Amino acid sequence: xxxxxxxxxxxxxxxxxxxxxxxxxxxxxxxxxxxxxxxxxxxxxxxxxxxxxxxxxxxxxxxxxxxxxxxxxxxxxxxxxxxxxxxxxxxxxxxxxxxxxxxxxxxxxxxxxxxxxxxxxxxxxxxxxxxxxxxxxx
Ligand SMILES: CC(C)(COP(=O)(O)OP(=O)(O)OC[C@H]1O[C@@H](n2cnc3c(N)ncnc32)[C@H](O)[C@@H]1OP(=O)(O)O)[C@@H](O)C(=O)NCCC(=O)NCCS
Numbered sequence: 001x002x003x004x005x006x007x008x009x010x011x012x013x014x015x016x017x018x019x020x021x022x023x024x025x026x027x028x029x030x031x032x033x034x035x036x037x038x039x040x041x042x043x044x045x046x047x048x049x050x051x052x053x054x055x056x057x058x059x060x061x062x063x064x065x066x067x068x069x070x071x072x073x074x075x076x077x078x079x080x081x082x083x084x085x086x087x088x089x090x091x092x093x094x095x096x097x098x099x100x101x102x103x104x105x106x107x108x109x110x111x112x113x114x115x116x117x118x119x120x121x122x123x124x125x126x127x128x129x130x131x132x133x134x135x136x137x138x
Contacts, residue, residue: 013038023076060090072106
């Protein structure tokens with residue numbers, strides 16, 4: 001299987017939604033709220049995507065200043081393509097786009113909590129999240 005990786009390649013809201021649904025990350029993202037999903041994909045300033053021909057099969061979606069901090073919001077690989085090294089490659093290519101001081105920051109999904117340690121991340125107990133009212137999107 002030949003997977004092609006692309007930096008900041010255009011991705012439609014429908015492609016993004018399908019990938020998140022296929023990866024299971026869709027259970028933890030507002031995939032029923034198309035406006036929100038469109039805003040998420042169109043306002044990211046760094047995406048690395050994995051393609052099997054025309055099919056989007058993986059994504060690393062970030063907001064970053066490229067110098068100090070990079071928030072990795074979504075890392076997802078379509079279920080049929082998982083455990084083939086695509087997630088790891090997306091990570092490496094994401095890091096390649098960032099300056100040497102730039103930290104990657106993320107909130108792990110429960111099922112992926114041990115994944116990040118394997119690929120070099122350390123746990124930070126001082127991470128804080130301000131939850132907002134999800135009902136405004138429903
Ligand atoms: C987590 C995810 C992105 C990993 O992508 P992937 O392409 O399947 O991972 P890779 O093939 O690059 O795996 C690299 C290593 O991590 C391991 N690994 C993969 N998924 C793992 C998980 N969920 N938990 C622990 N280890 C995991 C692999 O076995 C592999 O180990 P190895 O190098 O010793 O063989 C992908 O499984 C996914 O999309 N999961 C559902 C969505 C999700 O939870 N995303 C993370 C949100 S924070």
